[in-house]
Amino acid sequence: MDTKRSGGREAALAALPALLLPWYDKNKRDLPWRQDTDPYRVWVSEIMLQQTRVEAAKEHYVRFLRALPTVEDLAACPEDKLLKLWEGLGYYSRARNLQKAAKIVAAEGFPSTAEGWRKLSGIGDYTAGAIASIAFGQPTPAVDGNVIRVLSRLLGDDRPPEALKSSLFAELAPAYPQARCGDFTQSLMELGATVCTPASPLCLTCPLFELCRTRSDALPLPRRKQERKRSELTVLLFVRGGEAALCRRQSGVLRGMYGFFCIEQAMDAAGVQAFLRGAGMRSFALGERRAHRHVFTHLEWEMTAYVVLSEEDAAALQNSSAAADDAAAANQTAAAASAAGEAAAAKQSAPAHTDFAALQYFPVERIEREISLPSAFRWCLPLLRRAAGAARN
Ligand code: SF4
Structure with missing residues (x-):
């Protein structure tokens, strides 16, 4: 299964935009955070989606932005009100970090690079890559569990997800299409969420079927469950x-x-x-x-x-x-x-x-x-x- 040294790996990644973007244009879900690419809105949605399912986040996202439509509103929001708005999403440290970062952004402006975003509280490699590509059109990969799953199957790469993650950040960047970086990021996420799902992927309807080395849920290999x-x-x-x-x-x-x-x-x-x-x-x-x-x-x-x-x-x-x-x-x-x-x-x-x-x-x-x-x-x-x-x- 391993294509790490096969030479086909780079070509497979380079072929992704041409296969995924037309599929994305036709099949993308109508989600409230896809109405525009305003950095504040993209940022709030990415933080909400870090540990919350899309369906659960939708209603909260709309309510949150109605109450706090700008980064300045978020920076000035009393903590009790903020936590009430976050209620139901869990992991409240996300809301606190979001506000901590909003105070900096309200004073200094939005960063335009993934590096700039990474310096803010609550933002790691994935979120920084997602915001920089979606809101600023930069070729910065956003590699989360969904994307790792899709690409491990596509490439037939059975390395553990942690090892795969750092290598994919570097390998995916050259495949980004100049004019549609944000859509490319979202198309990978969308495929992982709706077609290349953790169990029973819909391979027969997948735009990557011809290219895919796995065509099943055999990868990534299951991790040993940590005892709670x-x-x-x-x-x-x-x-x-x-x-x-x-x-x-x-x-x-x-x-x-x-x-x-x-x-x-x-x-x-x-x-x-x-x-x-x-x-x-x-x-x-x-x-x-x-x-x-x-x-x-x-x-x-x-x-x-x-x-x-x-x-x-x-x-x-x-x-x-x-x-x-x-x-x-x-x-x-x-x-x-x-x-x-x-x-x-x-x-x-x-x-x-x-x-x-x-x-x-x-x-x-x-x-x-x-x-x-x-x-x-x-x-x-x-x-x-x-x-x-x-x-x-
Ligand atoms: S063919 Fe199947 S396993 Fe391969 S990327 Fe598509 S849905 Fe995932």
């Missing part, structure tokens, strides 16, 4: 006067984002009660409990959330029949828990996150509407809605 790290978290959903408590995460995953109060260990109801008493809380009752698994790319959180009600809210909740069963069940579990469990929980060293003063209370409707809450925590909102609603009625 697993962590257990107990999430405490404090409810007081019909409002729910958020706190900013101080470290680790989702640092700087709003979340709920977390203890980085699994606890049963008895353990939670012992923990709260140990932390100085005297007057509370446990409400509804729910377990949930949240999967990040390299990490899994096994989460168990408990609603923690103030005494007054607990009394109000007792009148709400649906929630009362849950509350009673949780408290029964607590009562039935073994003394050994309590003792063990009490002995556990207090987690770093015991600063109740850092809790900020908000109406649940406001959390849902205005505050950017990562999806790792959004599943808790129905519990809060029920508890806060019952407490208010």
